[in-house]
Amino acid sequence: MTASIIELKASLEDRRIAALAAAGIGLTLAEAAIPLPIPGLKPGLANIVTLLVLYRYGWRLAAWVALLRIVAGALFLGSFLTPTFALSLAGGLASLLILAGAARLPQTWFGPVGLSLLAAFGHIGAQLLLVDVWLMPGVSLIGLLPLFLGAAWVTGLINGLIVARLMQAPQPESRQTVTA
Amino acid sequence: MSGLRPGDILLLLAGLALVAGLLLRAPATADRVVIQQAGQTFLETSLRLDRVIAVPGPLGTTEVEIKSGRVRVKADPSPRQLCVQQGWLKAGEAAVCLPNRVSVQLGRAAYDSLNY
Numbered sequence: 001m002t003a004s005i006i007e008l009k010a011s012l013e014d015r016r017i018a019a020l021a022a023a024g025i026g027l028t029l030a031e032a033a034i035p036l037p038i039p040g041l042k043p044g045l046a047n048i049v050t051l052l053v054l055y056r057y058g059w060r061l062a063a064w065v066a067l068l069r070i071v072a073g074a075l076f077l078g079s080f081l082t083p084t085f086a087l088s089l090a091g092g093l094a095s096l097l098i099l100a101g102a103a104r105l106p107q108t109w110f111g112p113v114g115l116s117l118l119a120a121f122g123h124i125g126a127q128l129l130l131v132d133v134w135l136m137p138g139v140s141l142i143g144l145l146p147l148f149l150g151a152a153w154v155t156g157l158i159n160g161l162i163v164a165r166l167m168q169a170p171q172p173e174s175r176q177t178v179t180a
Numbered sequence: 181m182s183g184l185r186p187g188d189i190l191l192l193l194a195g196l197a198l199v200a201g202l203l204l205r206a207p208a209t210a211d212r213v214v215i216q217q218a219g220q221t222f223l224e225t226s227l228r229l230d231r232v233i234a235v236p237g238p239l240g241t242t243e244v245e246i247k248s249g250r251v252r253v254k255a256d257p258s259p260r261q262l263c264v265q266q267g268w269l270k271a272g273e274a275a276v277c278l279p280n281r282v283s284v285q286l287g288r289a290a291y292d293s294l295n296y
Contacts, residue, residue: 109187117191146203153195164183 016057017064024049024069025076032077041151044120044159046073047095051116051163059103063096083135087127094126095119112167116160120152213251214285215244222282227251237280244284251286253277 010018027045036042046069054062070092074080079088102115128148132141215223217235225233225246232254233244240257253263258279266275274285 105187109185110191111183111185111188113184114188114191117188117195121195142202146199149195149202150199153192153199156195157192160188161183 013061017061017068020049020053020061020065021068021072024065025073028069028073029076038147041148043155044123047116047119047123048159048162048166050095050099051112051119051159052166054099054103054115055112055163055167059096059100062099066092066096086134087130090126090130091123094122098122111160112163113157113160116163117153117156120156120159121149124148124152211249212287213244213246214287216283216285218281227286235280235282237277237282239280242277242280242282244282251284253282253284256280256282 024046027049031042031045034043046066049069050062050066053065070085070088071080074082074085074088077084079085098118098121099115102110102118105114128141128145211227213223213225213227214221215225215233215235217237222235223233227246227249230247231245233246235242235244237257241255242253242257242263243255245252245254250268252268253266253275256264256277258277260279263275263277263282263284266273269275269284269286272287274283276283
């Protein structure tokens, strides 16, 4: 009897996606450990990874990394297929769609901060929409809008500044060592 | 490759304006007036109808006035007149005329988990 071997060929791109998604998952988990006063208010640090990937490797890889991070992060936190997961997925998809458009904006005018801000607003917008139509229909969320949009503004700005800062750092390839 | 580019600053300002605008026009949706007498709800009503409501208490009659979307305690037999001096109530506030055991609360329509 011969052992059957299933070999998965992981391309360089696959490894890259996996490594970057892992970075995003790490940030998601670290963020989940921070106690926050209001459910739904999070710094969204994992979006830093998404934005960096968008700038370095393009939108397709950014979408892979973001969606993998959302699914795997939910598995780790035990929220897979719960409303929390639905909210996270809705926010992720919305910000990816917005980034797909925003990435085409002239780069001399719009940098990481602008993209981060747009993504943050898309993120919270989709989440509030989902809450409004599905999770809590009939409750007026308009009173909460300033709070959540204000938070998105702050986190979008801070994350964008972090991305801008990280982009000035040397590319990871130049200092990466081969371990496998 | 500096951090902030012109478009970014425009977006930041637009976002800030949006948040500020929402904050300023955030509707004070307080439209429910709850008048209690001796711990029991005497009347629960909206702010839409202008009128003066007479609430009987142990010291006499407390008059609650609703006028053009606002509410106040107009007259009260209590000695220190604290609830009268409070004037028109803001959203979420309550005027309590303790000696006459009358309270007027201005709040929003209550939603709770039973609504779903």
